[in-house]
Amino acid sequence: MTQRIVLSRFILAFIAGVISVLVFHQGMLALLHTINFTSRSPYPMTPTAPFGIPQVFSSALWGGVWGLVWAAIAPSFRRKNYWIAALLFGALAPTLVAWFVVAPLKSQPLAGGWQPAGMVTGLLVNGAWGFGTALLLSLFARRQAFSR
Structure with a gap:
């Protein structure tokens, strides 16, 4: 792959990760909130430290960063394992980092x-994010291939 294609893939992965937080991650949170599984409501505008960025935008930014990680490892998965890997990566990687790195910080x-409900919520919303990021990245790549 040329450097331009690799750079383009990573830019698209970041964008896919951001959009996936806003659509899939927050969509799953909205669903869980609607059925009273979690008290956390979607699209929280609570300011986050240290810059006061609304929480949903902070999450979207980090979704973009995790999208970069997914783009780096995704090519190692075969086509049939791609979707399972995306779901597991999304559910596990960001969730475990949030639980055992971010929380203590x-x-x-x-x-x-x-708390089981909180743990399941984290796994589900991040799993939805992983699936959404993989889906969007796949759609972006297909569109990019057609435009050549």
Whole structure:
């Protein structure tokens, strides 16, 4: 692959990750909130430290960063395993980092205090993000191939 194609793939992966947070991640959170599985509501505008960025936009930014990670590892998965890998990557990688790296840095309990509903919510919303990111990246790549 040329450098231009690789750069283009990573830019698209970042965009896919951002959009996936806004559509798939927050969509799953909206569904879980609607059925009263979680008290967390979608699209939170609560300011985050240290810059006061609304939480949903902070999450979207990090979704873009995780999209870059997905773009780096996705080519190693075969076509039939791609969707399973995307779902598992999304559910596990960001969730485990949030539970065991971010939470202690923010003086929060590990794994959401081991509360089952909170743990399942994290796995589901991030799994939805992973699937959405892979789907969008796949659609972007297909569109890019047709435009050549």
